[in-house]
Amino acid sequence: MSDVVEPVLGITDAAREKILEVRAAEPEAGSLALWITVTGESGGAYTYDMSFRALADAGDLEVVQHHDDLPVVIDGDSVEALAGATLDFAAAGMVMQNPNRPAPRVAAPRPAADLSGPVAQAILQVLEDQINPAIASHGGRADLVAVEESIAYLRLSGGCQGCSMAAATLSQGIEVAILDAVPEITEVRDVTDHASGTNPYFESAKK
Numbered sequence: 001m002s003d004v005v006e007p008v009l010g011i012t013d014a015a016r017e018k019i020l021e022v023r024a025a026e027p028e029a030g031s032l033a034l035w036i037t038v039t040g041e042s043g044g045a046y047t048y049d050m051s052f053r054a055l056a057d058a059g060d061l062e063v064v065q066h067h068d069d070l071p072v073v074i075d076g077d078s079v080e081a082l083a084g085a086t087l088d089f090a091a092a093g094m095v096m097q098n099p100n101r102p103a104p105r106v107a108a109p110r111p112a113a114d115l116s117g118p119v120a121q122a123i124l125q126v127l128e129d130q131i132n133p134a135i136a137s138h139g140g141r142a143d144l145v146a147v148e149e150s151i152a153y154l155r156l157s158g159g160c161q162g163c164s165m166a167a168a169t170l171s172q173g174i175e176v177a178i179l180d181a182v183p184e185i186t187e188v189r190d191v192t193d194h195a196s197g198t199n200p201y202f203e204s205a206k207k
Contacts, residue, residue, distance in 0.1 A: 033071035038078035113146035
């Protein structure tokens with residue numbers, strides 16, 4: 001274990017007194033330290049585990065601090081996440097005031113849908129031969145996003161995106177043409193975000 005002169009974690013007097021009060025009820029209280037470990041994250045903040053364990057159990061990877069008569073052992077993997085934090089005690093209980101935040105998780109990009117199958121290719125043929133030439137006159141375009149089971153997902157762009165007649169264009173023209181030409185398809189869904197102009201995948205699918 002390594003003792004540090006500059007504490008990683010600050011503890012207020014209120015928190016220290018409460019911890020000592022709780023520790024006093026433990027067997028062999030004088031040999032116990034407060035062990036603190038960062039266990040994960042929730043809601044953009046770290047989560048913690050705090051428990052009493054023997055100070056003698058601290059190994060080379062743990063960092064030991066002494067707050068007067070209260071030894072504190074910080075898990076080695078948690079030191080960076082706790083640097084500059086302060087443990088306080090309030091009416092709601094122990095509160096960790098930590099300026100550090102977990103790194104935001106970056107969602108893996110969604111892989112492009114496989115449109116190489118015969119059904120997808122048949123739909124693409126209908127779009128290119130019949131649909132897009134017809135709606136190109138007002139700057140519109142329909143693209144196939146994915147095919148799942150018997151449902152084709154389309155995204156409208158250009159003059160069709162945000163158009164008040166987009167639903168009618170889909171149901172009366174595009175869907176009819178696809179269902180007639182591709183019997184494997186029983187439904188066509190529009191996944192265009194007509195309100196904001198962004199391009200969700202399946203999140204806002206509308207029948």
